[in-house]
Each structure stands twice: as structure tokens, then as C-alpha cells.
Amino acid sequence: xxxxxAPFVPAATLPAIAHILWLVPAAPIVASxxxxxxxxxRRKASASxxxxxxxxxxxxxxxxxxxxxxxxxxxxxxxxxFNFIWLQFGDRTVDLGxxxxxxxxxxxxMVSFVGLLIFIYSVGYMAxxxxxxxFYCFMSLFAGxxxxxxxxxxxxxxxxxxxxxxxxxxxxxxFWYRRPAAAAAAKKAFITTxxxxxxxxxxxxxxxxxxxxxxxxNHGAGSLEGLALGGLLRQHAALGLSAASAIAxxxxxxxxxxSGQLPLHVWLPDAMEGPTPVSALIHAATMVAAGVFLxxxxxxxxxxxxxxxxxxxxxxxxTWVGAATAVFGATIAVAQNxxxxxxxxxxxSQLGYMMAGLxxxxxxxxxxxxxxxxxxxxxxxxxxxxxxxxxHEEQDIRxxxxxxxxxxxxxxxxxxxxxxxxGFPLFFSGFWSKDAILEAAHHSAAIEGPFYFLLxxxxxxxxxxxxxxxxxxxxxxxxxxxxxxxxxxxTLPLVILALFSMALGFIGTPAWPWFxxxxxxGPPAFVIHAFADSRLLALMAVSxxxxxxxLGLGWRLYGDRSPEPEEPDVLETSVPWLWAGLCDRLxxxxxxxxxxxxxxxxxxxxxxxxxxxxxxxxxxxxxxAFGLWARLNCLLDVYWVDGGFDKACDELSNGGGLLxxxxxxxxxxxxxxxxxxVVALAAILFWSDRR
Amino acid sequence: MTSAGPQLxxxxxxxxxxxxxxxxxxxxxxxxxxxxxxxxxxxxxxxxNLIAFWRFGAHPETLTGMMFAxxxxxxxxxxxxxxxxxxxxxxxxxxTTDLDRMNRMKG
Amino acid sequence: MNAVFYLxxxxxxAGGLAAILFKHLIHxxxxxxxxxxxxALLFLQLDAQFAGFAQILIYIGAVAILIVFAILLTHGSxxxxxxxxxxxxxxxxxIAAGVFAVLAWAVLQSVHAAPQQSxxxxxSVRDIGxxxxxxxxxxxxxxxxxxTAATVGAVIVAKHETGRSR
Numbered sequence: 001x002x003x004x005x006a007p008f009v010p011a012a013t014l015p016a017i018a019h020i021l022w023l024v025p026a027a028p029i030v031a032s033x034x035x036x037x038x039x040x041x042r043r044k045a046s047a048s049x050x051x052x053x054x055x056x057x058x059x060x061x062x063x064x065x066x067x068x069x070x071x072x073x074x075x076x077x078x079x080x081x082f083n084f085i086w087l088q089f090g091d092r093t094v095d096l097g098x099x100x101x102x103x104x105x106x107x108x109x110m111v112s113f114v115g116l117l118i119f120i121y122s123v124g125y126m127a128x129x130x131x132x133x134x135f136y137c138f139m140s141l142f143a144g145x146x147x148x149x150x151x152x153x154x155x156x157x158x159x160x161x162x163x164x165x166x167x168x169x170x171x172x173x174x175f176w177y178r179r180p181a182a183a184a185a186a187k188k189a190f191i192t193t194x195x196x197x198x199x200x201x202x203x204x205x206x207x208x209x210x211x212x213x214x215x216x217x218n219h220g221a222g223s224l225e226g227l228a229l230g231g232l233l234r235q236h237a238a239l240g241l242s243a244a245s246a247i248a249x250x251x252x253x254x255x256x257x258x259s260g261q262l263p264l265h266v267w268l269p270d271a272m273e274g275p276t277p278v279s280a281l282i283h284a285a286t287m288v289a290a291g292v293f294l295x296x297x298x299x300x301x302x303x304x305x306x307x308x309x310x311x312x313x314x315x316x317x318x319t320w321v322g323a324a325t326a327v328f329g330a331t332i333a334v335a336q337n338x339x340x341x342x343x344x345x346x347x348x349s350q351l352g353y354m355m356a357g358l359x360x361x362x363x364x365x366x367x368x369x370x371x372x373x374x375x376x377x378x379x380x381x382x383x384x385x386x387x388x389x390x391x392h393e394e395q396d397i398r399x400x401x402x403x404x405x406x407x408x409x410x411x412x413x414x415x416x417x418x419x420x421x422x423g424f425p426l427f428f429s430g431f432w433s434k435d436a437i438l439e440a441a442h443h444s445a446a447i448e449g450p451f452y453f454l455l456x457x458x459x460x461x462x463x464x465x466x467x468x469x470x471x472x473x474x475x476x477x478x479x480x481x482x483x484x485x486x487x488x489x490x491t492l493p494l495v496i497l498a499l500f501s502m503a504l505g506f507i508g509t510p511a512w513p514w515f516x517x518x519x520x521x522g523p524p525a526f527v528i529h530a531f532a533d534s535r536l537l538a539l540m541a542v543s544x545x546x547x548x549x550x551l552g553l554g555w556r557l558y559g560d561r562s563p564e565p566e567e568p569d570v571l572e573t574s575v576p577w578l579w580a581g582l583c584d585r586l587x588x589x590x591x592x593x594x595x596x597x598x599x600x601x602x603x604x605x606x607x608x609x610x611x612x613x614x615x616x617x618x619x620x621x622x623x624x625a626f627g628l629w630a631r632l633n634c635l636l637d638v639y640w641v642d643g644g645f646d647k648a649c650d651e652l653s654n655g656g657g658l659l660x661x662x663x664x665x666x667x668x669x670x671x672x673x674x675x676x677x678v679v680a681l682a683a684i685l686f687w688s689d690r691r
Numbered sequence: 692m693t694s695a696g697p698q699l700x701x702x703x704x705x706x707x708x709x710x711x712x713x714x715x716x717x718x719x720x721x722x723x724x725x726x727x728x729x730x731x732x733x734x735x736x737x738x739x740n741l742i743a744f745w746r747f748g749a750h751p752e753t754l755t756g757m758m759f760a761x762x763x764x765x766x767x768x769x770x771x772x773x774x775x776x777x778x779x780x781x782x783x784x785x786x787t788t789d790l791d792r793m794n795r796m797k798g
Numbered sequence: 799m800n801a802v803f804y805l806x807x808x809x810x811x812a813g814g815l816a817a818i819l820f821k822h823l824i825h826x827x828x829x830x831x832x833x834x835x836x837x838a839l840l841f842l843q844l845d846a847q848f849a850g851f852a853q854i855l856i857y858i859g860a861v862a863i864l865i866v867f868a869i870l871l872t873h874g875s876x877x878x879x880x881x882x883x884x885x886x887x888x889x890x891x892x893i894a895a896g897v898f899a900v901l902a903w904a905v906l907q908s909v910h911a912a913p914q915q916s917x918x919x920x921x922s923v924r925d926i927g928x929x930x931x932x933x934x935x936x937x938x939x940x941x942x943x944x945x946t947a948a949t950v951g952a953v954i955v956a957k958h959e960t961g962r963s964r
Contacts, residue, residue: 024794163772505739608717661794663795664794665793665795666790666794666796667723667793668726668790668791668884668890670716671717671726672890675714675893675894677895678897682904683900686900686904686907690907698800698803700905700906701803701807701877701893702803703905704902705807705811707902708811709810709833709837710897710898711810711894712811712814712818712894712902714894715818715890715891715894715895716814716817716818718887718890718893719818719883719884719887719890719891719894720818720883721881721883722874722878722882724823724868724872724874725818725823727865727868728827731830731857731865731892732817732830735833738841738849738958739837739841742840742844742849743844745846746844746845754925754926756846757848757926758934758937760841761848761849761852762934762937762941764848764849764852764853764856765944765945766941766944767857768857768860768861768945769944769947769948769949770948771861771864772864772948772949772952773876773948773952773955775864775865775868775956776951776952776953776956777873777955778868778872779868779956780955780956782872782873783958788874789878790884791807791880791884791885
């Protein structure tokens with residue numbers, strides 16, 4: 001077909017590509033398994049395997065993406081799935097499968113591309129680490145699992161890959177496991193996401209029991225397709241919710257855990273204990289985005305039953321949780337002093353934006369921000385890693401400063417990322433994606449409040465990012481040794497990501513909503529008149545104003561000054577109580593500690609007491625009984641058996657002694673015995689004769 | 692019931708008594724030589740038994756009883772010689788003929 | 799007849815009894831000689847002349863002398879300190895009595911069945927000689943051998959060992 005345009009796609013059709021799509025996650029997983037068998041010293045081999053396999057996945061993903069674009073350009077509804085039966089019991093089956101549709105195509109390219117850049121970056125960043133091979137083994141496993149989540153067509157397969165993603169997150173956060181802080185952070189991440197995953201599993205099981213299938217798309221028979229959805233809608237759960245909404249909310253709970261939404265966000269900042277590439281890949285670009293992706297995936301479930309110009313209960317919950325999270329994360333980020341923690345809370349905040357975008361504007365709005373965020377957040381994290389590397393493992397921003405001179409390339413790329421995150425108008429992708437969300441929030445007739453929340457979040461985002469950049473790059477150096485620029489292997493990915501952070505915006509502008517059309521299946525029209533909409537322009541102006549306000553405020557307070565590390569922050573002096581609260585992350589961890597964890601500790605004590613006293617007592621009792629029995633046997637043995645035996649032996653030897661007395665050695669006694677014997681014999685003979 | 696009956700019984704009884712006396716002597720006295728004397732008496736009692744049965748039994752012309760007795764006497768003599776020689780030899784080693792003290796065969 | 803028998807019986811038994819009861823060994827030896835004599839006479843009374851004279855010759859003439867010699871050579875004239883009777887002499891007596899009882903009972907019970915013969919057998923020395931070399935030649939030769947061995951053995955046993963003892 002389109003031979004000239006895509007020379008590496010000879011005769012690819014959508015079904016053919018969908019058939020081999022499983023290779024995309026399989027390649028990194030196989031690489032991970034192979035690396036696990038390599039020795040620690042084979043660093044080059046492990047890095048090559050990881051990068052090579054992910055490159056292969058990238059190439060295949062690009063092919064799949066191209067094919068999907070081609071099919072969509074023909075106006076077809078693009079969705080090709082490949083399913084197969086995995087287990088069969090009775091007349092019920094458990095199916096697995098994967099699907100290739102615009103959502104999956106976009107995600108698979110993004111994950112493998114950003115992942116590949118981070119893999120290359122890690123060659124430089126982890127060069128001094130002795131556990132190089134282990135790092136690449138886990139990273140490859142993660143990449144494979146994430147790609148599996150993205151292409152999964154079966155809720156079971158999705159859940160399995162979801163869990164593997166969680167596992168690798170645990171392994172990678174606790175990569176430097178000898179540090180107690182890292183080990184504790186890994187545990188916290190795993191347990192917190194587990195809480196979400198339980199609800200997720202409940203949702204999956206409920207879905208399976210209601211619809212009878214775990215497949216999402218199965219040529220009309222899938223659980224996200226019309227027939228099943230209609231049934232779920234008619235089914236009533238509790239609290240006036242339909243089954244569809246209830247299941248959607250349960251699945252959202254799982255997404256909230258993975259994506260760090262408000263009650264379950266506590267693990268994300270602690271996850272910064274892992275190496276910076278891990279933070280970049282997992283906790284910025286991909287894993288945390290998995291939650292958002294999941295909501296997008298099951299969007300039909302969330303959306304079904306929405307009245308005209310209204311929204312469902314599930315979507316309302318998602319919106320408010322997202323909006324709250326957006327503001328919450330942004331406020332705490334203002335008071336943090338660790339370069340990565342600021343970015344972590346920023347991620348929490350942006351994830352809130354994505355969720356709000358999904359629920360307010362649909363799949364495309366949320367996913368667009370997800371894609372742009374992946375690029376500029378990865379850029380920011382890798383830039384932070386470069387800063388940490390260059391300033392000799394320093395992570396406190398109060399001990400940095402003036403790095404725009406010492407690390408120019410890092411500074412430029414970091415600045416691009418920061419402006420994209422803030423949503424600086426026009427040239428940065430963040431502006432377009434965030435604006436799409438703000439527009440959807442503003443247009444939403446049903447829910448009013450979130451718009452103002454999100455706008456506040458924009459202000460705070462600009463403010464804290466300016467604060468961070470001023471502390472790190474402006475002013476003068478306050479650290480110990482002089483800083484230096486990072487090697488090319490680390491700065492090259494930064495440059496690539498910076499370019500994308502700027503360029504990606506253009507596929508989602510209102511004038512040319514290519515991305516939205518691609519995801520939602522409409523025609524891609526380049527409509528410059530869209531800018532003529534006054535409401536749109538007004539909104540763009542308002543958001544830009546807010547951004548400038550935030551930037552200006554930040555510059556005024558922090559500017560070129562570089563206060564000594566021991567000096568209190570400017571805001572701290574003005575509103576100390578607020579600062580203290582923000583510094584302590586608004587006491588959410590303490591709340592958990594006082595309630596859930598305290599209860600759990602109490603329960604553990606009860607169980608321990610029970611175990612030691614009751615079961616332990618029972619076992620000890622049995623042991624005591626056995627001991628008693630053994631002692632009884634011993635007594636029996638010693639006194640009765642042994643005693644009897646010994647006595648018998650004594651008697652025997654006494655008897656022997658007695659008998660030996662016959663052998664007196666005296667001839668006369670022998671004679672006597674002879675005589676007696678003869679007499680006896682004679683008597684017997686005579687007696688018998690007489691008879 | 693002829694008059695020979697009581698005679699045989701008498702001789703046999705005398706022989707029995709003599710035998711018992713000889714046995715008593717062998718069993719009761721301490722001295723080794725006394726034991727030999729007792730044995731001689733027992734042998735003599737047996738000889739008397741033999742002769743008595745020869746005299747009052749069937750076919751005395753075959754001389755079985757007498758021959759037996761004669762041989763018995765000869766053998767008894769030989770035995771007495773050897774036995775007494777042994778006693779003398781033991782006396783030379785242990786300076787005693789007291790049988791109660793000769794218990795080296797004890798056990 | 800019977801009176802002579804009773805007399806001879808008493809003589810023999812008395813001699814035997816005396817032999818075992820006397821304290822001095824020499825007296826016992828003499829008493830046993832009397833017993834031997836009594837027995838010889840009993841043999842004569844039973845018409846076993848050859849046996850009687852053989853008894854006198856051998857027993858009184860050789861065995862008794864031998865006994866006396868043995869008493870002499872073992873210093874039998876010295877009386878032992880503990881007494882001449884063994885510690886458990888009652889037991890020996892009882893056993894002997896038991897033996898006598900059995901024998902006597904056997905004798906008294908069984909003689910009724912034995913055929914009685916009162917004809918006096920005429921035995922000449924010629925007959926005895928013929929019997930010795932005829933019917934009893936084997937026992938004769940063996941006895942000769944035995945006597946030789948006994949003589950040699952007695953000499954070996956009883957002779958002084960050169961260089962040892964004392």
C-alpha cells in the first residue's frame with residue numbers, strides 16, 4: 001500500500017500488526033530475563049540488551065502507530081484485537097488478548113520512546129553504581145510490563161501487568177536497599193498501591209461476574225462494548241449507582257493508588273529515594289500515568305448513562321478527586337527543599353490535572369496532557385539528575401545556585417521543561433494541554449468548582465517552579481565542591497526531550513486538533529478559525545495571565561538572591577504556621593500513622609499474643625504431654641525393664657555362682673554327687689521295673 | 692523255697708551293707724587314703740555280690756562269676772597302686788592329704 | 799551253715815566299720831585287712847576257693863601293704879587339727895544310708911524271682927586255667943597290659959622328681 005511513505009512497513013495491515021503486537025512487551029521482558037542470568041560484571045552486555053530490546057519495541061510501536069494512523073486516515077474506526085482462550089472451566093472461559101487502537105498506539109510509542117531515552121541516560125548516570133546489571137534487569141522488566149498494560153485487551157492481563165509494574169516499582173524504589181529510607185519507601189509504595197489494587201480487583205471480579213467476559217473488546221461481545229454496557233447500566237448497585245458506575249469507581253480506586261490521587265498519594269514523594277532515572281521513567285512519565293491510562297481505557301464504563309450536558313456519578317467523583325489533588329500537590333510543593341521532592345509533588349498535582357481532564361473533557365483531553373507531561377516531566381527529572389550528578393550527589397536546592405553558568409546545557413533544557421510545565425503560552429506543549437483541560441472545566445455545565453481549583457493550581461505551579469529554578473540555577477553557588485556539566489550521554493536525551501516538549505504542543509492546538517481527532521475518531525481538520533472563538537481567546541489570555549503572575553511572584557520573592565542554607569525561606573518568615581504545615585506535607589502521613597497503621601500495629605500485637613499464648617500454648621502443651629509420656633516411658637524402662645533385666649541377669653549370675661559351688665574342687669563332694677545320682681537312677685529303674 | 696534262698700539274700704545284704712560302709716567311708720573321712728580304703732571296700736562288696744550270684748545262679752560251670760571277680764581283684768590292685776602313688780605324689784607337692792583342702796579344681 | 803555265715807558277716811562288717819571309724823590311719827589299715835580276711839573266708843564258704851585265695855594273696859598281701867606304705871610315706875600318723883571327719887559328714891552318711899536303702903530294697907524285692915540252685919559246683923584249677931586261656935583269654939591279656947601300665951605309671955607318679963620340690 002503506502003510503500004514509499006513508510007519503507008519499513010512493506011505490506012503491513014492492521015490485523016497483521018495486531019497479531020504480532022505481543023512482541024512489543026515481550027522483547028523487554030525476555031531481555032530482562034536474560035540480563036538476570038548475566039554476571040554483575042557484564043555491564044555493557046546488560047545495557048545493550050535492555051536498550052536493544054526497547055529499541056526493537058520502539059520500532060515495532062512506530063510501525064503500529066503508522067499503520068493505525070493510516071487506517072484512521074481512511075476514516076475507519078480503528079480497533080483491532082487479538083484474543084485467545086487461556087483457561088477453560090466448564091462453559092466459562094478466561095480469555096487473554098491485546099488490542100491495537102489509537103489509545104494503545106499513542107501510549108506504546110510514548111512509553112518505548114521515553115523509556116529508550118531514559119535507558120540511554122542511565123548508561124551515564126548509573127555508570128558508577130556497582131549494581132548496573134540489576135538496574136537494567138528491573139528497568140527492562142518494568143518497560144515490558146508497562147507496555148503490556150497498555151496493549152492489554154483483557155482485564156486479567158491488564159491486572160497481571162499492573163501488578164508486575166507495581167513489583168518493579170518496589171524493586172526500583174528500593175534499588176539501594178541497604179539504605180533504610182529506601183527500603184521503607186519501597187514498602188510504603190507497594191502497600192499504598194496495594195490498597196488501591198484491592199478495589200481494582202474487586203471491580204474486575206464484579207465486571208467478570210456481571211458480563212461473563214474479561215475481554216474489553218471482542219467484536220461486540222466485550223465488556224466495554226454496547227451489549228455488556230447496556231446490561232451494566234440497567235443493573236443497580238448501592239447508593240443509587242448503576243453497576244457500571246460502581247465498577248468504574250472501584251477501578252478508579254486502583255488508578256488513584258497508582259497515580260497518586262489524594263488519599264493514596266503518600267508514596268509518591270517517598271519514592272524519590274530511588275535513582276533519578278527511575279523517578280523519571282516510573283514516577284513521572286509512565287507508571288503513574290498508568291492510572292490515568294486505565295481510566296481512559298475503561299472510559300466507556302465511566303461515561304455510560306450520562307445525561308445530555310451532564311455527567312455520571314463516577315465522573316463527578318473523578319473530577320473532584322483530580323481537582324483536589326491538583327491543588328493539594330501544588331501547595332505542598334511550594335515548601336519543599338529537595339529538588340526531586342518538588343518535582344514529585346508537582347507530578348501529584350499534574351496527575352490530578354490529568355484525571356480532571358479525563359472526566360471533564362473526555363479521553364483525548366486527559367491523554368494529551370498525559371503525553372505532554374510525560375515528555376516534560378521526564379525532561380525535568382533527568383535534568384534534576386544531571387544537576388545532582390554535576391553537583392556531586394547534592395539534592396538540597398538551598399545548597400545549589402548559579403548553575404546556569406556551570407551547567408549551561410542542563411540549564412537551557414531544564415528551563416524549557418519548566419516553562420512547559422508551567423504552561424507558558426504558545427511555544428510550549430504544556431500550555432496547549434493544560435489549556436484544553438481548563439477549557440473543558442470551564443465548559444462543563446454540570447460541575448462548576450473545579451475550574452477555579454485548577455486555575456489556582458496553575459498559579460502555584462508557576463510559583464514553585466520559579467522558586468526551584470531560582471534556587472538551583474540563579475544566584476551563586478552555595479555547595480561544597482564546584483559543579484560540572486554532565487557527559488553527553490546524559491545531556492543528549494535532555495535535548496531530545498526538550499525538543500519534543502516544545503513540538504508536541506502543535507498536534508493538539510484548537511486550530512489543528514489532530515491528537516483529539518485521532519483518539520476520538522474524527523476527521524483531522526486544520527481550522528484556523530478556531531482561534532477566532534472569543535471565549536477560547538479569553539480563556540487563553542486568562543491562563544497566560546495567571547502563569548505570568550506566578551512567574552513574576554516567584555521571581556520577585558526569590559529572584560537572583562541566594563540565601564544561606566540555614567536562613568529561613570522568605571515565605572517562612574511571613575507565614576510561619578502555613579510554612580510549617582506545608583513543610584510537613586500537611587500531616588497526611590501522620591494521619592495514616594495514627595489511624596490505619598496504629599490499628600494494624602495493635603492488631604499485630606493481638607495476633608502475636610494469640611499466636612504465642614493460644615497456639616504456642618497448645619503446642620507447648622502437646623510438647624509437655626509428650627515429655628511426660630517420655631519420662632514415664634523412661635521410668636518404666638529404667639525400673640521395670642532394666643531393673644527386671646538387670647535383676648534377671650544378677651539372678652542368673654548368682655545362680656551361676658550357686659551352681660559353681662558344686663564345682664568345689666573337692667573330690668569327696670563329687671563322689672557324693674555320683675552316689676546320689678546312682679541311687680536316683682537305681683530308684684527310677686526299679687520303680688519302672690516294678691510297674 | 693529251698694534253704695538256698697535266704698543264703699543268697701543274706702550274702703547280698705551283707706554285700707550291700709559293706710558297700711554302704713565303704714561309701715560312707717569314702718564320703719565322710721577327710722584323708723585321701725581313707726577314701727581309697729573306702730573304694731577298696733566297695734570293690735570288695737561288688738566282688739562278694741558276683742561270687743554269691745555265681746554260686747546261687749544258673750550255670751556255675753561256666754565260671755563267669757568267678758572269673759569276673761578274679762579280674763576285678765586284679766584290676767582293683769592295679770588301681771590301688773596307681774591311686775596311692777598319686778596320693779603320695781600330691782603329698783609331696785602340697786604336704787597334706789586333707790581332701791577338704793585340695794580344691795584347686797574349684798569353679 | 800548259717801551260724802558260720804553270720805559270724806563271718808559280722809567279722810567283715812565290723813572290720814569295715816572299724817576301718818572307717820578309727821582315728822589313726824594305721825588302725826584303719828589293719829581293720830580293713832581284717833575285713834579283707836573276712837571276705838576271703840566268705841568266698842571260701844561260697845565254694846569259690848580260687849577267688850578266696852586270690853583275695854588273700856592280692857588284697858591282704860599286696861593292697862593292704864601298699865596302703866600301709868602310703869600311710870607311712872604321707873605321714874599319716876599325724877592327726878589333722880580339724881578332726882578326721884569331713885565338715886559335712888552327715889550328708890555323706892545320709893547318702894550312704896540312702897544307697898544302702900535302695901540296694902536293700904532292691905535285693906529284698908527281687909530275690910523271689912531268682913531260681914535257687916543249691917548244688918555245689920565242682921571247680922578245679924584245671925578248669926579255671928582252661929577258662930583263662932580259652933574263653934577269657936582276651937580279658938587276661940588286657941589285664942596283663944593293664945597291670946604293666948599300672949606298675950609303670952605308679953612308679954612314674956610316685957618317684958622323687960630330681961631337682962624340684964622340697
